[in-house]
Amino acid sequence: MSHSTHPASGDEGFAVTTHALSKRYGGEPALDRVELRVPEGAVYVLIGPNGAGKSTTFKILMNLERPDSGSAEVFGLDTGRQGPKARAQVGYVPERQDSGYRAMTCGRLLQHVAAYYSTWDHAYAEQLTRALDLRLQRRVGGLSKGEARRLQLVMALAHRPPLLLLDEPTDGLDPLVRKRVLALLTEHLADTPTTVLISTHHVYEMETLADHVGVLRDGRLVAQLDRDELKRTVRRYRIEVPEGWESPPEFRVAADASRSPNRRELQWTLVGDERSVAEKLALTGARVREVTSLGLEDAALAFLDGEVTG
Amino acid sequence: MLVTLDPRDARPLYLQIMDEVRRALVLGTLRAEDPLPSVRELASELVVNPRTVSQAYRELEREGVVYVRRGQGTFVAPEFDRDRQERDALARAVAKRALIEARRNGLGVDELVTMIREVAADEEAEPSRSAYAANEGEKQ
Amino acid sequence: MTQPVLQPVLQPVLHSTPRPRDVLREQVRALGIAIKLPAVVAVALAALATILVASRLFDAGKPIDFAPELSMLPGIVGLLLPIGVWRGEDRFGAGLLWTLPVDRRHHALTRVCAGWVWLMAAVALFVLWLFAITLISGGNVTAESTILVLPSSVVPEPGTLDAASLESVRWTPRPLLWLVPFTSATGAYLLASAFALGTRHPIRWLVGAVLTFFAFLGFAEAAHSRVLLQGGNRVLVALMDGPYGIDALLTARTESLHTEATLSTGEKVGVWRGLPDLGQWVKATLLWTSVGLAALWAAASRHRERRRG
Numbered sequence: 121m122s123h124s125t126h127p128a129s130g131d132e133g134f135a136v137t138t139h140a141l142s143k144r145y146g147g148e149p150a151l152d153r154v155e156l157r158v159p160e161g162a163v164y165v166l167i168g169p170n171g172a173g174k175s176t177t178f179k180i181l182m183n184l185e186r187p188d189s190g191s192a193e194v195f196g197l198d199t200g201r202q203g204p205k206a207r208a209q210v211g212y213v214p215e216r217q218d219s220g221y222r223a224m225t226c227g228r229l230l231q232h233v234a235a236y237y238s239t240w241d242h243a244y245a246e247q248l249t250r251a252l253d254l255r256l257q258r259r260v261g262g263l264s265k266g267e268a269r270r271l272q273l274v275m276a277l278a279h280r281p282p283l284l285l286l287d288e289p290t291d292g293l294d295p296l297v298r299k300r301v302l303a304l305l306t307e308h309l310a311d312t313p314t315t316v317l318i319s320t321h322h323v324y325e326m327e328t329l330a331d332h333v334g335v336l337r338d339g340r341l342v343a344q345l346d347r348d349e350l351k352r353t354v355r356r357y358r359i360e361v362p363e364g365w366e367s368p369p370e371f372r373v374a375a376d377a378s379r380s381p382n383r384r385e386l387q388w389t390l391v392g393d394e395r396s397v398a399e400k401l402a403l404t405g406a407r408v409r410e411v412t413s414l415g416l417e418d419a420a421l422a423f424l425d426g427e428v429t430g
Numbered sequence: 431m432l433v434t435l436d437p438r439d440a441r442p443l444y445l446q447i448m449d450e451v452r453r454a455l456v457l458g459t460l461r462a463e464d465p466l467p468s469v470r471e472l473a474s475e476l477v478v479n480p481r482t483v484s485q486a487y488r489e490l491e492r493e494g495v496v497y498v499r500r501g502q503g504t505f506v507a508p509e510f511d512r513d514r515q516e517r518d519a520l521a522r523a524v525a526k527r528a529l530i531e532a533r534r535n536g537l538g539v540d541e542l543v544t545m546i547r548e549v550a551a552d553e554e555a556e557p558s559r560s561a562y563a564a565n566e567g568e569k570q
Numbered sequence: 571m572t573q574p575v576l577q578p579v580l581q582p583v584l585h586s587t588p589r590p591r592d593v594l595r596e597q598v599r600a601l602g603i604a605i606k607l608p609a610v611v612a613v614a615l616a617a618l619a620t621i622l623v624a625s626r627l628f629d630a631g632k633p634i635d636f637a638p639e640l641s642m643l644p645g646i647v648g649l650l651l652p653i654g655v656w657r658g659e660d661r662f663g664a665g666l667l668w669t670l671p672v673d674r675r676h677h678a679l680t681r682v683c684a685g686w687v688w689l690m691a692a693v694a695l696f697v698l699w700l701f702a703i704t705l706i707s708g709g710n711v712t713a714e715s716t717i718l719v720l721p722s723s724v725v726p727e728p729g730t731l732d733a734a735s736l737e738s739v740r741w742t743p744r745p746l747l748w749l750v751p752f753t754s755a756t757g758a759y760l761l762a763s764a765f766a767l768g769t770r771h772p773i774r775w776l777v778g779a780v781l782t783f784f785a786f787l788g789f790a791e792a793a794h795s796r797v798l799l800q801g802g803n804r805v806l807v808a809l810m811d812g813p814y815g816i817d818a819l820l821t822a823r824t825e826s827l828h829t830e831a832t833l834s835t836g837e838k839v840g841v842w843r844g845l846p847d848l849g850q851w852v853k854a855t856l857l858w859t860s861v862g863l864a865a866l867w868a869a870a871s872r873h874r875e876r877r878r879g
Contacts, residue, residue, distance in 0.1 A: 163479050184664050186876035195584065203875040208585045208671035217669075218660035224603050235596040236588045236670045261658070281585065303474045310470035310480035327437050328478045351440045410534055413440035 135160045135283050135315035136181065141190035142339075143176050150176045152339035153190065158317050158332065162346075163309070165326045166319040167420045168336030174319040175215050178287045181317075182212055194283060208237070211276030213269070213289045222261030226271055229260050230278070237279035245278035251304055252297070265292040273301065277308055286318040290325065298325065305329070323417035330416060335423040343423040347416060354419035357388050358410040359401055389414065389422045432459070435476055443478055447486035449523055451495070452516045455506065466496060466504040587671045590680070597684035605654045605688060612647075612692070616699060623703055644693045644751040645820040648758035652766035655685040661873065662770050668873065675874040682763045682866060686756065693755050697748070718841045736841065746848060753855045754820040760862025768869025813847075818854030 136158035143151040150173045158164045166174050179185040180192055183203040192199045197206040221229055230249075234240040249256060252270040263271065269292050276284060290298040302325060308314065320326060333350050335343040343350075361384060386406070390397050398408045414422070433450045435443065454460040466472075469487065473480040487504050490496045495516070496504050532542040659665050667681070668674050719737040769775050790798035811817050827843050 161481055179664065182664075182669055183876055184668060197584075200875070200877045204587050204671045204673050205584070207669065208587045212669055214664050214669070217664055217666055218658065221600065221604065221666070222658050223606065224600070228603065232596060232600050233666075233670070235592055236672065237585070238588065239585050279585070302477050306474045306477055306480065307470055310473050325477075328435055328443065328476060331443075331479050331482065348442045413438060415437040 133160050134158060135162070136164075136192070136194055136317055138177070138180075138192040139190050141177075141180065141187050141192055143180065143185065143187045149339035151180075151187070151336075154336070154339070154341045155344075156192075156334065156341065157344065158315060160315050161313065162332045163316045163326075163330050164318070164332040164334060165323065165330040165416075165420075166317065166334045166336060167323055167417075167424075168319075169424065170321075171336075171339075173336045173339055175287055178212070178214070178285050178317075178319070181285060182207060182210065182214075209281055210283050210285055211279065211281040212285045213272045213276050213287060215287045215291075217268075217272065222259065224260050225257050226254060226260060226263070227256030229271070230256070230274065233275050234278070237281075239281075240279045242278075244280070245274060248274045248277055248304065251300065266294070266297065269293060270297070270301075273304075277304075280308075280312045280314075282314060284314055284316045284318070286316065286320075288320055289318065290320060290322060298322070302329065323420065324415070327416045333416065333420050335420050337424050343420070350416070350419050351413050353393060354389065354391050354414055354422050355394055355397070356412045356414055357390055357397070357401070357408055358412075359386050359388065359406040359408050360384060361386055361406045365405060385409075389418070389425070391422055433472065433476060435478070443482045444486040444489065447472075447476075447478075447483060448490055449520070451486070451490060452520050455495070455516050456520050460506055462506050462508045464506045465502075466506065468503055585671075590676070593672055593677070594680050594684060597681050598687050601655060601681070601684045601688060604657075605651075608654055609692075616696075620699075620703070642754075642821055644696060644755035645758045647692065648689055648755035649762045651685055651689055651759055652682075652763045655681065655763070656766045661767065673875060675870045678767055678870040678873050679866070682760075682767070682870075685763070686759060689755055689759055690752060693751050697751055719845065720841050720843050739845070747846070747851070750821065750851070753859070757819045757855065757858045757862055760859065760866055764862060764865035764869040767866070768872055813850045814854040814857055816858075818851055819858040 134157050136156055138154050138156040141151050141154040141156070142149070148171075150171065154177070156177065166177065168174055176185060180187050181194060181199050183199050183206070186200070194206040195209055197209070199206045221232065224232070230245055234242070234245070252274065254267065254270055254274065258267065260268075260271075269289070273289060276286070290301055293301065305316070306329060309316070318326065318330075331347050333343065333345060333347060334341055345353075363384075394411060398411075401408055413419075432454075433447065435446050435450075439446055451460070451466065460466075466487065467475070469480050469483045472478075473483045476483075487496065487498075491498060491504070494507055494509075497507050498504050528542065528546075529539065532539070537545075659667060661667075667677055670677065672680075717739055719739050720735075765775070766772055786798075786802065790802060807815075809815050827846060
């Protein structure tokens, strides 16, 4: 059962759509009939355990990988058949990237990339360079991981694309720089009508910025909803249970279920409409003492651990 | 204007932002005709999608709390009768939080109300032990 | 309070892809930076060569003739250039080249073309340098010379050759042969580019080819198979020195046709096994260039945009 909000009508208003996108590596499914829907103007964070799924999605959108079945679109442009045009709308920060321009300076590489994008904003590129402390005379081949990542960010943002595909963009950056990157990204959103699809291990960083969440588990998109709905449907319940109470089969125990020493109190993270969950619990003889809502990361992770049907 | 967002708060972000603006109005840190931080500034400070900030500002404008001066930004509206409304809305939010906290500690509504009056009375008797000072002490 | 509707973002105006000529220009510029180092090395070598030639001039007093044989060098440069062009680029992964908004097959070919532009420039400079040396040393620019031609294409055993059987021919290389450095470099470059672009691990292929060759030799010798050895030898000769072989491409066969023979008098003399044929050279060049272009297209197609049916 999927928890998702996307209009039943057509795919208008979506920056990114995938249709039954599937990809296997060896025996493992990296993507399994994924129906991604990223609304225009949204900041969509893709969450999931370490595996090929998230990066594969980005690569397919950039037509660097070919899916086994299904298709993907960026602003209605098929990423396979209209690859160059689709990529012209995108600013991409990949997990890693090797270019043959080792001997070039960073400044020269920026000029090089600028030649490919008619919308390149030179003043903005300069501004970003200064904000990210990039030394333009450094050779591309001699950059540290963090510097390379910052350079990629400038390359992605400077031409003000309508879509940003950021695959672990803050990876390899120290915490202070990460904060600066997020602030820059927010300012970028204020100045440029942009949609952002971002995957990151540091989900807590996206706590306030993300307004849509997608959770990938074993290649399946087990959840896709906006933050408000996520916050509404995922709650932590503190319940009082009678002696000898056993958790009924339809409630799969989430990883952080904990029992207090006297085995009368239980703490669970459950997914579902609060009222119906409380009713269900009451039917089994448990009493709900307290319900708290969770931060974005914990709420999304609940989908990775356990689900309540209904 | 100091705006903080509570990650645990289940309310939509734009509502939280609106409440923070109201809080500033009631506290007096924001007065009539004062400029609000620009959407860009506030979004950057809070690391929030600027569209959310825009939404909050638009709603506040719809309610007449703020207005937009073309080319200059958003400003607090000149009239001040809303003060009453703002105070009510703010008080309501505070009461809600207090109730949640009380329930979590197993206290009932009447218990809480009684205790609030008691503590307030103590405060008047000994100003140095006021709730405000205690709060500051907690922070340190 | 009712939930207000989020204002929809206006459909963005789609950004355009760059013009092909801008892409080519940028690739040429970018490659210029990439090959700066080897270029400097080449210039240093040329300076060294100039000094050596000049010293030989003062010693021997003999003028330098403009010789098409030296077009081996452009061929070798053409062969090696793709290493510099493609070094470091993640050709089979998420290389920067593939993430840019250009059709990938075209982009790969554009880069090869950019490399070719630099190659032609280098070859032109090389030819000019040769000209200058020849002129300065008072040599014969038209490379007209009297050459000795053997009666048959088979080189006779040392000591059996009679001076009288040699034919003295006044040979002037046709002006068209001055194109040889350019065409040989181009042909070699196309073939090497196809190899560099199309194979994931070119080094493995090279090593594999060399090992296979020696394995074949070893096997043929161990089996004492004359058929294999002679057959293999024949194939190799045809491929290298034949009328349409590699040497035809590289030097219009002036390299393979020119050899040394020992006269019956014991004197060693430079002879030719035959005259270079212009028609053959043109055909050979066309053949190898076509093969190179076809291979290059196939190699570039390995990186084409993945469309789905």
